[in-house]
Amino acid sequence: xxxxxxxxxxxxxxxxxxxxxxxxxxxxxxxxxxxxxxxxxxxxxxxxxxxxxxxxxxxxxxxxxxxxxxxxxxxxxxxxxxxxxxxxxxxxxxxxxxxxxxxxxxxxxxxxxxxxxxxxxxxxxxxxxxxxxxxxxxxxxxxxxxxxxxxxxxxxxxxxxxxxxxxxxxxxxxxxxxxxxxxxxxxxxxxxxxxxxxxxxxxxxxxxxxxxxxxxxxxxxxxxxxxxxxxxxxxxxxxxxxxxxxxxxxxxxxxxxxxxxxxxxxxxxxxxxxxxxxxxxxxxxxxxxxxxxxxxxxxxxxxxxxxxxxxxxxxxxxxxxxxxxxxxxxxxxxxxxxxxxxxxxxxxxxxxxxxxxxxxxxxxxxxxxxxxxxxxxxxxxxxxxxxxxxxxxxxxxxxxxxxxxxxxxxxxxxxxxxxxxxxxxxxxxxxxxxxxxxxxxxxxxxxxxxxxxxxxxxxxxxxxxxxxxxxxxxxxxxxxx
Amino acid sequence: xxxxxxxxxxxxxxxxxxxxxxxxxxxxxxxxxxxxxxxxxxxxxxxxxxxxxxxxxxxxxxxxxxxxxxxxxxxxxxxxxxxxxxxxxxxxxxxxxxxxxxxxxxxxxxxxxxxxxxxxxxxxxxxxxxxxxxxxxxxxxxxxxxxxxxxxxxxxxxxxxxxxxxxxxxxxxxxxxxxxxxxxxxxxxxxxxxxxxxxxxxxxxxx
Numbered sequence: 001x002x003x004x005x006x007x008x009x010x011x012x013x014x015x016x017x018x019x020x021x022x023x024x025x026x027x028x029x030x031x032x033x034x035x036x037x038x039x040x041x042x043x044x045x046x047x048x049x050x051x052x053x054x055x056x057x058x059x060x061x062x063x064x065x066x067x068x069x070x071x072x073x074x075x076x077x078x079x080x081x082x083x084x085x086x087x088x089x090x091x092x093x094x095x096x097x098x099x100x101x102x103x104x105x106x107x108x109x110x111x112x113x114x115x116x117x118x119x120x121x122x123x124x125x126x127x128x129x130x131x132x133x134x135x136x137x138x139x140x141x142x143x144x145x146x147x148x149x150x151x152x153x154x155x156x157x158x159x160x161x162x163x164x165x166x167x168x169x170x171x172x173x174x175x176x177x178x179x180x181x182x183x184x185x186x187x188x189x190x191x192x193x194x195x196x197x198x199x200x201x202x203x204x205x206x207x208x209x210x211x212x213x214x215x216x217x218x219x220x221x222x223x224x225x226x227x228x229x230x231x232x233x234x235x236x237x238x239x240x241x242x243x244x245x246x247x248x249x250x251x252x253x254x255x256x257x258x259x260x261x262x263x264x265x266x267x268x269x270x271x272x273x274x275x276x277x278x279x280x281x282x283x284x285x286x287x288x289x290x291x292x293x294x295x296x297x298x299x300x301x302x303x304x305x306x307x308x309x310x311x312x313x314x315x316x317x318x319x320x321x322x323x324x325x326x327x328x329x330x331x332x333x334x335x336x337x338x339x340x341x342x343x344x345x346x347x348x349x350x351x352x353x354x355x356x357x358x359x360x361x362x363x364x365x366x367x368x369x370x371x372x373x374x375x376x377x378x379x380x381x382x383x384x385x386x387x388x389x390x391x392x393x394x395x396x397x398x399x400x401x402x403x404x405x406x407x408x409x410x411x412x413x414x415x416x417x418x419x420x421x422x423x424x425x426x427x428x429x430x431x432x433x434x435x436x437x438x439x440x441x442x443x444x445x446x447x448x449x450x451x452x453x454x455x456x457x458x459x460x461x462x463x464x465x466x467x468x469x470x471x472x473x474x475x476x477x478x479x480x481x
Numbered sequence: 482x483x484x485x486x487x488x489x490x491x492x493x494x495x496x497x498x499x500x501x502x503x504x505x506x507x508x509x510x511x512x513x514x515x516x517x518x519x520x521x522x523x524x525x526x527x528x529x530x531x532x533x534x535x536x537x538x539x540x541x542x543x544x545x546x547x548x549x550x551x552x553x554x555x556x557x558x559x560x561x562x563x564x565x566x567x568x569x570x571x572x573x574x575x576x577x578x579x580x581x582x583x584x585x586x587x588x589x590x591x592x593x594x595x596x597x598x599x600x601x602x603x604x605x606x607x608x609x610x611x612x613x614x615x616x617x618x619x620x621x622x623x624x625x626x627x628x629x630x631x632x633x634x635x636x637x638x639x640x641x642x643x644x645x646x647x648x649x650x651x652x653x654x655x656x657x658x659x660x661x662x663x664x665x666x667x668x669x670x671x672x673x674x675x676x677x678x679x680x681x682x683x684x685x686x687x688x
Contacts, residue, residue, distance in 0.1 A: 003621040011625075018632070025639070066625035107643035114636045121629055133629040140633060144640030150647060182594070208588045 006065045010072040013053040013080065014120050020046035021113040028106030043091060043109040047084040047116070054080050064126060068188040071126040075328070075476040079123045079255050086248045086335050087116050092451055093343040094240030096444065100351040103149055103238065111148075112244065115141035119252035127188040128177045128264075131256055135173070135220070138252060139166050142245055146237040158236025165229045169219035176212025179205055180265075189264035196267030207271050213260055214275045221253045221309045224282035234302035239349065239356065242298055243342035246305060247335040254331040257316055258324055258477075269319045276317035277409055283310030284413045288420035297358045300423060301341050304382060307420055308334050314413060315397040323400035325477035329470055330393040333381075333462060337390065340378035340455045347371065347444055347452060361427055363436025371442065372431045374456035381459045383424040384417055389463035396470065487527055494520040507553045515546050529605060532612040 008015065020042065028039050054077050062073035091112065098104035118138030125131040143166065147159035181187060183205040184195040196206070219226040234242045261272055287307030294300035312334070315327030348355035348364075355361070365372040381390035394417065398410045444452075462469060497516040504510050518541045525534035605611075619627050 006625075067622035069623070069625045105643070107639065110639060111636070111643070114632070114639075117632070127626075129623070129626045130629070133626050133633065137629060137633050137636060140636050140640065144636075144644060147644055150644065179588075204588050205593050208584075 006067060007063075008065075010057055010063045010065050011070055011124075012057055013050045014117060014124070016053055017046060017050050017113060017117050017120065020049070021110060021117065024106065024113060025110050028110065031106075039106045039109050040091065040095065043113055044088055046113060047088045047091075050116075050120075051081050051084045054084075068190070069127050069130045070124050072124060073476070074472075075255065075258070076124045078472050078476045079251050079328070079332075080120055082332050082335065083116060083119050083123070083248050083251050086251070086339060087112060087244070089339050089343070089451060089455065090240065090244045090247060092448060093243060093339070093346050096448065097240055097346045097349055098238075101149075101238075105148075108145065108148065108240075111141040111145050115145070115244075116248070119248060119255075122252045122259075123255040125256070125259060126190070126263075128181065128192075128260075129187055131259060132170070132173060132177065134252075135256065136170065138249060139170070142241075142249065145241045145244065146233060148241070149238045152236075152238070154236040155238060158233045161229055161236075162233045165219070169216045169226070172212050172219065173216035176209045176214075176216060179209030179212065183209060189259060192264045193266060196265065206265075206268060210265055210268050210272050211275060213265070214272055214279075217253070217257050217260065218279050218313075221250065221257070221312070222306055223279040223309050223313060224286045224306060227283070227286070227306045227309075230306060231299050231302040234305070235296060235299045239298065239342060239345055239354070243339065243346065246301070246338045246342060250305075250309075250338075251331050251335055254312060254316075254327060257313075258327070261316060262319070262324055266319070273317050273319060276313045277406065280310045280313045280317060280409060281412060283307060283313065284416045288416045288423075291420065291423045294423070295358060296356055297345060297361070297427070298342075298356050300358065301338070304420065304423070305338070307416070308382075311394060311397050311413060311417075314401050314409060317406075317409075318400040318404035320400060320404060321474070321477045322403065323397070325470070325473040326393075326396035326400045328473040328477060329466075330397055332469065332473070333389045333393045333459070336455065336459060336462075337378055337381050340374065340452070340459060341382065343452055343455065344371065344375050344378065347448065348442060350440070350443065358427060358430060360438070361430045362434040362438075364431040366436055367439065368442050371452070374452060375431060376428055377456045377459050379424040379427050381463065383421040385421075387460070387463045389459050389466060392463055392466040392470075483527060487524065490520045490523045490527070494524065507558070508550065511546060511550050511553055514549075515542050518542050518546065530611065532615055 024039050024042050024046070027042055031038050057072060058074070058077040059072070060074070062071055064071050091109065094108070095104065098108060115138050118134050118136070118141060121130060121134030121137060123134075125134050143159055143163045146162055147156060149155040180192065183203055184192050186192050186195055215226065222230040234246065237245065265272065283306050287303050287305070287310060291300050291303035291307070294303060308330070312327050312330050315323045315325075315330060317323070318326075345355050348360060361375070364375065377388060381388035384390045384394045386392075398414065402410050494517055497513045497520065500513040501510050501517065504513065518537060522534040522537045522542075525531075525537065
């Protein structure tokens with residue numbers, strides 16, 4: 001057996017994050033009372049360093065190493081950089097909230113870094129084994145993070161639900177993968193793609209495998225009818241963890257969808273397109289309608305996530321590079337919006353008080369006009385009002401699906417996003433037109449204020465100048481094909 | 482001979498799998514699961530996967546199931562509420578099971594996985610070691626996934642410790658360092674008392 005030593009260099013960001021996560025793990029044990037933030041700063045340095053290494057290692061040509069398990073292409077680089085960015089902002093927003101509740105422990109950062117590593121593995125995975133292992137590495141860290149607040153029974157319940165449903169979904173994914181392996185005899189995504197291209201026949205085993213894989217992907221992203229865990233987990237988890245789960249892992253999950261469905265099973269586009277149309281239509285409907293009835297803003301944003309996932313699947317179902325680019329653009333901007341939305345809840349919360357009811361936003365415009373304006377931008381963007389980036393994201397996905405010939409899906413989605421605008425606008429109504437019940441001034445550190453402002457302004461700026469990011473997504477999607 | 486053994490093991494496997502979900506006593510259910518793993522290992526041996534068969538017995542039967550058995554025997558679970566609705570949901574469950582079985586049978590039947598589609602593998606020579614082959618491929622082509630699997634175990638350790646290791650004021654945990662360091666004066670207090678007169682005759686006799 002001939003074995004050539006693989007080049008480790010393309011995986012340098014992964015190796016760096018792993019090394020630093022272990023360093024944080026040790027630093028957490030030996031850190032002194034004087035300097036409790038050393039792990040926090042180390043974690044931010046890790047993410048920054050990983051971003052620098054990812055940009056340095058990036059090459060226009062895709063690099064495949066480790067015997068076809070690992071790929072470093074434009075899509076991987078783009079999504080990884082945004083994963084680091086989003087995670088760094090999550091750590092920053094969460095800091096004060098966790099300190100106030102005595103939850104600011106090294107485990108939050110360590111598990112967060114390992115989750116980031118799992119996401120990186122998913123984004124760069126190029127065979128089915130690596131896809132699955134990356135997913136498990138990420139999910140296991142997330143389950144533990146949800147359960148971290150042990151004294152809260154709601155959090156424990158949420159963690160239990162998340163763990164059990166996540167394990168079932170992983171089972172589905174594995175079964176689908178084993179069927180695909182049984183049909184093709186291959187684990188590598190390119191080998192599977194070329195097998196499907198060579199055998200033009202209608203292979204029943206492959207189709208069954210694809211349907212299991214699609215179910216598992218829908219589970220992980222939270223599309224209807226596999227969405228049951230999303231509201232409970234978002235609501236039950238401590239808000240910083242909700243912020244984390246709702247942002248960075250979604251980017252990785254989309255990468256998994258694109259790798260499996262587009263790179264690996266692109267030849268069976270006709271088979272999975274129908275399934276995705278069903279998921280899209282159901283998600284957009286249920287997400288937008290049920291969100292109207294919510295009183296808790298975390299639950300409301302959870303249902304809004306479901307609706308957004310519908311839009312993301314709409315980009316994927318087009319099956320074209322433009323659709324994939326649209327989905328990528330959508331998920332990146334959605335992660336930034338989710339940061340703004342959940343970050344605002346963290347900002348308004350203080351010791352002993354959770355600002356997680358929509359009513360808590362009443363009269364925010366009088367309490368603090370600047371943050372009310374920031375929340376206004378976030379809500380407008382989620383609703384898809386121009387000139388915010390939410391509008392442009394929806395537009396790119398819709399135009400892709402219309403080009404693919406599914407005008408009715410696009411029309412239906414637009415109709416329900418109009419319905420969805422109601423609950424976003426209601427938050428704005430509460431902030432601007434209702435009287436305040438609560439006059440406590442908002443206390444936060446200057447760095448959190450600055451990043452929160454930058455976050456909301458980025459939503460506005462990306463909406464006015466979407467060209468750069470869209471161009472990056474488009475080139476990433478075209479290389480991936 | 483081989484097919485006779487195969488059908489024998491399969492029958493035992495299916496029977497014990499059914500028993501796992503139907504027996505009333507959870508300890509018996511765990512023991513039936515052990516039997517199911519054992520027969521699976523036997524079937525894998527017939528497939529010439531000796532290493533995996535042995536690992537199945539060592540890891541699942543030896544470690545996981547023993548742990549399960551401890552958990553089931555130690556926890557005093559009231560089984561009556563768990564069994565509520567068993568009869569009520571039985572028709573739906575049977576229906577779902579039959580549909581799922583039929584669908585899988587259509588796809589996985591011999592028309593797709595028969596000997597015409599996938600020829601029977603050639604038996605290896607007696608000195609062929611699949612342990613060696615597995616190790617060779619695991620540490621070369623699949624080194625990257627292998628390392629990630631190791632990381633998952635590390636995360637599991639961190640998660641388990643961070644979720645269970647916490648100092649609650651009401652737990653009576655021991656601190657061996659303090660126990661070893663203890664001095665006589667910390668535990669025994671010498672009290673000077675005036676001698677008392679003997680009260681009963683029996684105590685006086687025994688001392």
